[in-house]
Amino acid sequence: MARKPAAMDDAAQRNSPNDDIGEALRLKLYRMQVELREAEQRAFDLFLQNLVKGTSHLSLGQEAIAAGFGVAMKPGDLSFCTYRGHAHTLARGVPVEKVLGELMQRDNGLMRGKGGSMHLTSVEHGVMGSYAIIGAHLPIACGAAWRAQYKGDKDVSVCFFGDGTTNIGAFHEALNFAVVWKLPVVFVCENNLYMEYTPIGDVTAVEHPAADRASAYGLPRIVIDGNDADEVYRAAMKAFEIARAGNGPSLIECMTYRHSGHSRADPAKYRPEGELEKWKERDPIKIYRERLKQFGVGDDVIEKINAEVMQVVNDATEACKAAPMPSLDILTTDVYADGGWAWRN
Amino acid sequence: MAELTYRDAVARGIAQEMERDNDVVFLGEDIGKAGGVFKATVGLYEKFGPLRVRDTPISEQAILGAAMGAAMTGLKPIAEIMFSDFFAVCFDYIANEFPKSRYMTNGQVKCPLVVRTGNGAGSRFGAQHSQSIENWAMMIPGLKVVAPSTPLDVIGLMAAAVRDPDPVIFFEHKSLYATKGEVPDGEIVDTLGTAKIVRPGKDATILALALMVPRALEAAERLKAEHGIDVEVIDLRSLVPLDTQTVLASVARTHRLFTVEENPRLCGWGAELVSIVADEAFYDLDGPPVRITTPHIPLPAADILEDLALPNAERIADRVRRSLEG
Numbered sequence: 001m002a003r004k005p006a007a008m009d010d011a012a013q014r015n016s017p018n019d020d021i022g023e024a025l026r027l028k029l030y031r032m033q034v035e036l037r038e039a040e041q042r043a044f045d046l047f048l049q050n051l052v053k054g055t056s057h058l059s060l061g062q063e064a065i066a067a068g069f070g071v072a073m074k075p076g077d078l079s080f081c082t083y084r085g086h087a088h089t090l091a092r093g094v095p096v097e098k099v100l101g102e103l104m105q106r107d108n109g110l111m112r113g114k115g116g117s118m119h120l121t122s123v124e125h126g127v128m129g130s131y132a133i134i135g136a137h138l139p140i141a142c143g144a145a146w147r148a149q150y151k152g153d154k155d156v157s158v159c160f161f162g163d164g165t166t167n168i169g170a171f172h173e174a175l176n177f178a179v180v181w182k183l184p185v186v187f188v189c190e191n192n193l194y195m196e197y198t199p200i201g202d203v204t205a206v207e208h209p210a211a212d213r214a215s216a217y218g219l220p221r222i223v224i225d226g227n228d229a230d231e232v233y234r235a236a237m238k239a240f241e242i243a244r245a246g247n248g249p250s251l252i253e254c255m256t257y258r259h260s261g262h263s264r265a266d267p268a269k270y271r272p273e274g275e276l277e278k279w280k281e282r283d284p285i286k287i288y289r290e291r292l293k294q295f296g297v298g299d300d301v302i303e304k305i306n307a308e309v310m311q312v313v314n315d316a317t318e319a320c321k322a323a324p325m326p327s328l329d330i331l332t333t334d335v336y337a338d339g340g341w342a343w344r345n
Numbered sequence: 346m347a348e349l350t351y352r353d354a355v356a357r358g359i360a361q362e363m364e365r366d367n368d369v370v371f372l373g374e375d376i377g378k379a380g381g382v383f384k385a386t387v388g389l390y391e392k393f394g395p396l397r398v399r400d401t402p403i404s405e406q407a408i409l410g411a412a413m414g415a416a417m418t419g420l421k422p423i424a425e426i427m428f429s430d431f432f433a434v435c436f437d438y439i440a441n442e443f444p445k446s447r448y449m450t451n452g453q454v455k456c457p458l459v460v461r462t463g464n465g466a467g468s469r470f471g472a473q474h475s476q477s478i479e480n481w482a483m484m485i486p487g488l489k490v491v492a493p494s495t496p497l498d499v500i501g502l503m504a505a506a507v508r509d510p511d512p513v514i515f516f517e518h519k520s521l522y523a524t525k526g527e528v529p530d531g532e533i534v535d536t537l538g539t540a541k542i543v544r545p546g547k548d549a550t551i552l553a554l555a556l557m558v559p560r561a562l563e564a565a566e567r568l569k570a571e572h573g574i575d576v577e578v579i580d581l582r583s584l585v586p587l588d589t590q591t592v593l594a595s596v597a598r599t600h601r602l603f604t605v606e607e608n609p610r611l612c613g614w615g616a617e618l619v620s621i622v623a624d625e626a627f628y629d630l631d632g633p634p635v636r637i638t639t640p641h642i643p644l645p646a647a648d649i650l651e652d653l654a655l656p657n658a659e660r661i662a663d664r665v666r667r668s669l670e671g
Contacts, residue, residue: 078418110451111449111450111451111453112451114448114449114450114451115449115450115451119449119450121449121450121453121454122453123450123453123454128414128417128418128454129417129446129450129454131442133437133441133442136406136410136437136438136441136442137410138410139404139406139407139408139409139410139411139413139414139438140410140411140413140414140417140442141414142407142410142411142414143410143411143412143413143414143415143416143417143418143422144414144415144417144418145414146411146414146415146420147414147415147418147419147420148418150370150396150415150420151419157414169406170406170407170410170437173402173404173406173407173410174406174407174410176402176404176407177401177402177404177407177411180402181399330451333451333452334447334448334451334452335447335448335486335487336447336487336489336511337447337455337457337509337510337511339452341486342586343486343585343586343587344586344587344588344589344621345538345586345587345588345589345590
């Protein structure tokens with residue numbers, strides 16, 4: 001198992017009165033994390049009712065990363081997510097209903113059921129896709145960053161991936177490429193300690209699968225507490241500043257833990273006893289609620305946010321249940337740019 | 346009007362589109378300062394500069410991934426994969442990523458990009474640098490696939506590919522780079538999905554692609570001179586979209602069908618065409634359709650073995666004559 005970063009135990013730092021983030025942003029970060037948690041928890045519940053079909057990969061317990069980056073990103077910045085991408089999609093402001101609708105394969109889903117859980121995309125929100133082939137989207141994010149560089153735009157491409165991705169070739173090709181071309185791209189490794197069912201440490205030559213490879217590409221070694229949304233937010237802002245200034249890519253390894261299995265088929269029995277419980281003590285939402293209290297936010301404010309989020313998720317659920325299935329005529333639409341699928345005359 | 350090599354036509358075709366549209370960018374290994382390993386892109390780096398003509402590391406996944414990311418956010422990239430055999434190391438992008446993104450996202454994501462690549466045998470490079478892999482691309486929904494056989498078609502189809510809103514795989518035949526043809530001055534723009542009757546005839550239809558087009562034409566001349574057999578030769582030029590109407594109309598006139606394919610036999614493009622003709626024009630046929638292909642083997646390096654493997658004019662003519670006489 002990977003070592004905990006020093007900052008994780010640094011209560012003094014967390015309790016620092018120095019509030020560089022501010023209350024408005026903190027409440028936003030909290031609300032976002034709660035929304036990601038409740039929406040995904042709802043997705044899980046809907047599985048059990050057989051209303052969500054196919055597969056699904058939850059990031060329960062990892063919300064601080066998607067929330068921290070999502071809140072730090074500006075309109076125009078682009079997100080590239082993985083098949084575990086519900087949270088990162090929601091974190092760009094995509095309505096819960098559009099995501100749950102896609103998971104429930106309804107006509108109101110983001111892609112009207114043509115993509116499914118693993119391919120959530122909302123171009124209008126800057127979510128340029130969720131990619132289900134490990135590592136594929138790292139070079140794609142480089143290409144989007146190349147466009148920004150070529151056009152002189154200041155937007156940043158942010159590419160989220162898991163620890164398992166660091167052992168596939170595309171990871172290494174993309175890092176080298178991004179550094180050589182000095183691209184405005186931020187690579188975010190969510191190290192949840194497991195590549196699917198296997199501990200990442202069992203199959204990786206270095207302790208920190210992303211950060212320990214950074215020096216091979218001339219990048220600084222950055223490991224942060226991925227369960228602390230403030231830390232994530234700060235790391236994101238720093239990386240964005242570098243990218244927007246034309247100083248190239250960053251690679252950030254966020255230490256975290258997923259509360260559920262790899263996918264809905266996985267009960268996660270491979271985890272040592274007590275590990276999950278230990279990490280649940282460091283639940284990002286629990287940490288953040290304490291943080292809010294330290295900064296003087298009252299329980300009533302916190303409960304109000306919780307209730308509002310729950311209302312959003314409940315409303316979305318009902319809307320999706322009432323939504324029709326996709327119309328059958330979309331089976332053959334949008335294969336080609338003419339809107340159809342014709343390959344011959 | 347000028348005589349141009351197929352090789353120089355590649356650079357002219359790319360230059361025509363880069364001059365027209367600043368969003369057209371070009372990336373690949375050794376394409377810039379070196380002018381390409383086949384010297385097909387000489388002069389582009391000097392003309393358009395390092396921001397638009399970008400040399401990459403030997404990272405085929407990064408090349409195609411970056412092309413896709415740039416395409417989906419507004420650029421119109423042309424990516425070179427030096428040898429088409431290398432599609433195998435970046436096939437995720439060709440098979441899973443850019444052809445499927447439009448469909449999976451219900452039309453949100455667009456990938457107007459061109460992958461151009463050196464395809465085919467004749468250079469004695471052996472089994473991993475000589476393959477004819479059009480069928481690897483043809484089988485994937487969402488891709489368009491073209492393979493020009495003349496300098497004029499290189500320029501016109503390159504323009505059509507760059508301007509097309511879908512991802513296009515552009516197969517250049519390595520053994521055609523040195524061939525020459527007349528090319529008019531000024532802008533040249535062709536249309537994807539249009540086959541060309543390159544030799545009219547009445548006794549049989551031969552379908553061919555890329556290097557097999559000049560070989561089929563040579564076979565046609567032999568058949569005419571030696572046996573009085575008058576065959577029609579169609580250069581398919583584009584496998585997706587596929588111009589089946591030109592093929593079906595030809596078969597309705599000649600009543601016989603032959604395909605000449607450089608690819609190994611199984612699942613070659615000719616199988617799809619024979620299937621279409623059998624299904625839709627069966628009663629036009631006076632005899633069984635015949636596929637003339639490279640045998641189902643990896644390609645050898647030795648010249649006498651490679652020459653034996655590929656369909657040539659003699660073999661094509663002989664096979665057509667035996668079929669028609671039989």
